[in-house]
Amino acid sequence: MNNIFLITKREFLTQVKKKSFIILTILAPVLLVAFGSVIGLMFKANESHNVIEVVDKSGLFTNQLKSSDQLKYIFVSAADEKSKINNLKGNESLDGILILPEVKSQNFDDFQKNTRLVINNKIGFDTKQRIVSDITDVIKKEKIKQLGIAEAQLNNLDKSFSLKTINVSENNKEDSDLAFGVKSGLSILLMYVTFMFIIIYGVRVMRSVLEEKNNRVVEIIISSVKPFELMMGKILGVTLVALTQFIVWITMSVIGALVLNTGFTSIQKNIPGGNEELASKLDVAQIATQVSHSLLELNFPLIIFVFIVFFLLGYIFYSSIYAAIGSAVDNETETQQFTLFAILPLMLGMYGSFSLMNNPDGPLGFWLSIIPFTSPVAMIARIPFGVPAWQIALSIALLLGTTIFMIFIAGKIYRVGILMYGNKATLKEIWKWIRG
Incomplete structure (x- = not known):
């Protein structure tokens, strides 16, 4: 256990001390907002007049x-x-x-x-x-x-009907169209971030294992630690790196929402009553204030908890697969035939989750968020809309059990594959390693 801690510490400190990590962690939210603004300006610039x-x-x-x-x-x-x-x-x-x-x-x-x-x-x-x-x-x-x-009757016919929705499961809170849009946007954002980071950091683990294997450094390392300890240390170290980034980004997002919610409100109150031109210029600010207000009304402690738990378990689950792949092959070209097994379930969960926006509690949403292969993405996509506690608990239990089992399987592959050179691993051979 002490060896796992030491390897985890080394892997974590090696990553977070890099200037690129610090710059990316701080600038990523800013770059994301800037990217969204550029996309908006591109659509605006392409509008026909x-x-x-x-x-x-x-x-x-x-x-x-x-x-x-x-x-x-x-x-x-x-x-x-x-x-x-x-x-x-x-x-x-x-x-x-x-x-x-x-x-x-x-x-x-x-x-x-x-x-x-x-x-x-x-x-x-x-x-x-x-x-x-x-x-x-x-x-x-x-x-x-x-x-x-008559004209008055005609205008009356054109009036749209606005339906007020009250959600008794959320303390009789009004569920407006804007709130639904905010939930959908947050759902897509969290789902996409989880999908991308599991793949990005999982591939990082795989490349790290492959690099040490090709450099024969691993032969020296495993003389002091067990192969399983080395694998878990790498996975947990990169997990802490990702968790550190998320904590910084979540903090920045909450602070940004609070600033938007309070700052623009105070500005709007100071606008002179007859200054319509100035008021029209603050339409975007008003929308931003409403969005931030809708965000702050969500159950953020639960959303953050579910996001972190499912990301960590999902990441460890898929990183175990990536670590096993890295140990079983000799070069990155050979990884392509195996990485498909890790990417396909995630893609199924992500694209299937797009259909959850109209019916988050439907049968598809339920099963995608319960099955361990897709739950890291699907449950995070559902959580802004509200998920029963028993479904969250069941999904966590199944994902935790499957993750432990996958670590066990990956450890058996890693133990043999990390010292194998020159032999092209096949599915039949990998199955022998697992059985052995």
């Missing part, structure tokens, strides 16, 4: 087609239709001309057949669909008016 001139021959659409930030309508006289079309080519300030024919006898079928959009160059599919949607809305209102419904 089109100017469309409209020839409305019936006058029906003149006051009803409303411009937006992405699509601007400019109404022109029907007498200028031909000249406008002739001068459209090469006109960089105009993207197209929408010809809306006269509506005769409320015959909108003929109107649709004769409506056309003449464009200067290619326009985006979303722009075309937005134009179609705007025209459809106007026609819909006109058809409703033909039924004798």
